[in-house]
Amino acid sequence: MKLPESTEWALHSVTALAQVPREAVSARRLAEHFGLPSPYLSKQLALLVRAGVLSASTGPRGGFRLARPASSITLLDVVEAVDGSADPYTCHEIRQQGRGAAPLEECVEPCLLAQKMRKAHLAWQGSLRAVVVSELVGSLSEEVVARTRASLIRAAG
Amino acid sequence: MKLPESTEWALHSVTALAQVPREAVSARRLAEHFGLPSPYLSKQLALLVRAGVLSASTGPRGGFRLARPASSITLLDVVEAVDGSADPYTCHEIRQQGRGAAPLEECVEPCLLAQKMRKAHLAWQGSLRAVVVSELVGSLSEEVVARTRASLIRAAG
Numbered sequence: 001m002k003l004p005e006s007t008e009w010a011l012h013s014v015t016a017l018a019q020v021p022r023e024a025v026s027a028r029r030l031a032e033h034f035g036l037p038s039p040y041l042s043k044q045l046a047l048l049v050r051a052g053v054l055s056a057s058t059g060p061r062g063g064f065r066l067a068r069p070a071s072s073i074t075l076l077d078v079v080e081a082v083d084g085s086a087d088p089y090t091c092h093e094i095r096q097q098g099r100g101a102a103p104l105e106e107c108v109e110p111c112l113l114a115q116k117m118r119k120a121h122l123a124w125q126g127s128l129r130a131v132v133v134s135e136l137v138g139s140l141s142e143e144v145v146a147r148t149r150a151s152l153i154r155a156a157g
Numbered sequence: 158m159k160l161p162e163s164t165e166w167a168l169h170s171v172t173a174l175a176q177v178p179r180e181a182v183s184a185r186r187l188a189e190h191f192g193l194p195s196p197y198l199s200k201q202l203a204l205l206v207r208a209g210v211l212s213a214s215t216g217p218r219g220g221f222r223l224a225r226p227a228s229s230i231t232l233l234d235v236v237e238a239v240d241g242s243a244d245p246y247t248c249h250e251i252r253q254q255g256r257g258a259a260p261l262e263e264c265v266e267p268c269l270l271a272q273k274m275r276k277a278h279l280a281w282q283g284s285l286r287a288v289v290v291s292e293l294v295g296s297l298s299e300e301v302v303a304r305t306r307a308s309l310i311r312a313a314g
Contacts, residue, residue: 002245003247035256088159088160090165092165094193097193098193102301106301113165116288117232119284120285126280128274136273139269144263151256
């Protein structure tokens with residue numbers, strides 16, 4: 001079970017953009033900020049736009065910004081934007097297969113094992129849903145936020 | 158994020174073997190019970206042996222059985238036997254990279270995002286660690302257990 005490496009990129013990008021809430025930041029600028037390959041980061045940012053976490057604007061002053069307040073963006077929103085929301089466990093109903101197959105009438109309820117696996121996934125989701133991006137940004141020192149702002153905001157004029 | 162399909166096989170195999178605790182069941186017999194390909198199931202059973210969940214014996218009456226009481230085998234033991242125990246999220250310390258890189262002295266503590274991702278994984282693990290195989294078997298009806306036993310235990314003589 002593995003999350004894509006881009007999960008880290010998405011989490012850091014959203015947290016960085018939350019520190020410059022009124023600024024549109026280009027993918028290239030964000031990529032330089034993190035030392036990441038710009039074309040691949042752009043794809044992840046597009047997924048965050050599709051999920052309603054970021055909004056994108058075009059033009060010379062265009063770029064990405066949060067689509068809504070950081071207090072309403074959870075870590076789960078960000079992770080599922082790049083990895084989807086599917087349960088990592090898939091039940092293929094093997095209880096209904098083979099020589100030991102259970103008759104259909106015994107299989108009205110979901111398989112007990114699938115239920116337990118589902119419960120674990122809900123616990124994972126619940127843990128990430130309990131953290132909003134504004135909470136993380138609020139815990140950063142002034143120095144960190146100042147450095148992020150200096151790196152992401154282009155000079156005026 | 159995806160668990161291998163063999164996770165389902167391992168969970169069902171261990172739950173089935175817990176219903177015939179004193180019997181050694183061959184991989185072929187287990188495979189027929191579930192309608193699964195025997196060679197591939199054998200590989201998963203070997204992983205369960207390596208993890209100390211099952212024990213294997215050889216010879217004409219050989220096969221697989223639980224290596225310890227079902228009350229001391231958790232769902233997490235079974236899942237991690239086939240999928241490993243690695244955290245699905247990997248932190249590559251991108252906070253220390255690029256133009257916005259944090260100085261080393263600010264990075265003594267693990268990255269806050271990695272901490273939150275870790276907490277979610279611990280919640281998932283905790284949920285699966287809270288369920289022991291004996292609990293699942295105890296909730297099965299007599300009919301289910303009788304059918305499993307009839308399918309898995311070879312006739313005497």
